[in-house]
Amino acid sequence: MNIPATLISALIGLPLLAIAGPLLGEMVATTPPLVFNTQLPAPSTIGLPFETVAFHTDEDLTLRGWFFPADQPEAPAIIYAPATSHDQRSGLSLVRPLNEAGYHVLLFSYRGSGASDGNRFGFTYGAQESRDVDAAVNYLYETRGIRKIGAIGHSAGAVSIILSAARNPHIAAIAAASPFPSLEAVWETSRPVFFPRPFYSLVMRLAAVRKGFSYREVRAEAEIARIAPRPVLLIHGSDDRRVTASQALSLYKKARGPKEFLLIENASHHEVRSPGLDDQASAIINFFDSAFSSFKQGKFSQTPIQAF
Numbered sequence: 001m002n003i004p005a006t007l008i009s010a011l012i013g014l015p016l017l018a019i020a021g022p023l024l025g026e027m028v029a030t031t032p033p034l035v036f037n038t039q040l041p042a043p044s045t046i047g048l049p050f051e052t053v054a055f056h057t058d059e060d061l062t063l064r065g066w067f068f069p070a071d072q073p074e075a076p077a078i079i080y081a082p083a084t085s086h087d088q089r090s091g092l093s094l095v096r097p098l099n100e101a102g103y104h105v106l107l108f109s110y111r112g113s114g115a116s117d118g119n120r121f122g123f124t125y126g127a128q129e130s131r132d133v134d135a136a137v138n139y140l141y142e143t144r145g146i147r148k149i150g151a152i153g154h155s156a157g158a159v160s161i162i163l164s165a166a167r168n169p170h171i172a173a174i175a176a177a178s179p180f181p182s183l184e185a186v187w188e189t190s191r192p193v194f195f196p197r198p199f200y201s202l203v204m205r206l207a208a209v210r211k212g213f214s215y216r217e218v219r220a221e222a223e224i225a226r227i228a229p230r231p232v233l234l235i236h237g238s239d240d241r242r243v244t245a246s247q248a249l250s251l252y253k254k255a256r257g258p259k260e261f262l263l264i265e266n267a268s269h270h271e272v273r274s275p276g277l278d279d280q281a282s283a284i285i286n287f288f289d290s291a292f293s294s295f296k297q298g299k300f301s302q303t304p305i306q307a308f
Contacts, residue, residue: 030123032085032113042089043068043107046096053106055139061117063132064088065108067144068095076148076172076292077104077140081133081157083273084123087114093274094152097281103288104146108136124208125156125183127217130163141170148172150288154273155179155242159220165230166223173291174227175284177235178272180243181221181251183208189242221254228256231291233284237267237276260287 080091088107111118153161158179180186236248
């Protein structure tokens with residue numbers, strides 16, 4: 001029996017197209033701007049002194065960013081870790097309130113983003129980006145001699161600071177906004193209803209293979225307990241559809257004390273970052289003030305979770 005060539009092509013081509021389309025879409029969605037556009041917000045726009053800085057990862061990639069010094073050299077420092085397809089500019093709105101509260105602030109771009117070295121098409125949802133957070137912490141600790149370091153991150157940036165803090169004792173406290181519990185979880189909540197789950201799961205695995213990491217590396221839910229006894233602030237938006245309320249609650253329960261939970265009413269996943277974190281800057285600063293005070297004194301207090 002002869003099978004028409006067109007039928008053979010369709011039988012082979014349609015599954016490949018079903019996989020190739022989402023793979024291409026994933027690459028586009030996670031790719032930062034190919035050019036670090038200097039016409040977009042720059043540190044000079046906030047009117048504070050800053051330094052352009054560079055430091056190296058364990059893989060000898062050069063990461064670049066901006067350092068905003070506090071008035072007191074011995075002050076704590078806060079790192080901001082961007083979300084998917086964002087660079088260091090996405091943290092600019094947080095610099096002034098943090099700096100005026102007495103904190104050094106470091107904004108930087110992950111590998112392959114902004115002016116940093118690396119593959120523009122290699123974003124790994126926190127697997128390698130958490131190593132970039134490690135490098136930023138090492139820069140502050142070893143090069144600048146700062147001994148009290150905190151971190152703020154949004155979405156994949158929040159996952160990155162969780163993964164980094166779980167293995168890096170130099171991070172004294174974290175404020176993680178909209179972290180997803182695992183790569184599988186965030187892909188599932190992002191899956192179009194018409195797309196079969198097995199195909200979508202395959203696309204996720206193929207994307208990880210293409211980028212050279214394992215999806216099992218991106219599991220904040222498996223690592224967050226290791227941060228204790230350092231304080232953790234988890235921030236969630238009540239209208240977040242990317243990270244569900246049940247996922248946020250599960251992640252909070254897996255964190256050990258001291259821990260706090262901040263619910264931003266009517267905020268979607270993206271709105272948690274802006275205007276959410278900007279509006280909640282005072283609460284975040286109070287968290288770090290308390291965390292560093294407790295860290296210094298060897299004491300911690302735990303705040304119960306707010307109701308959804």
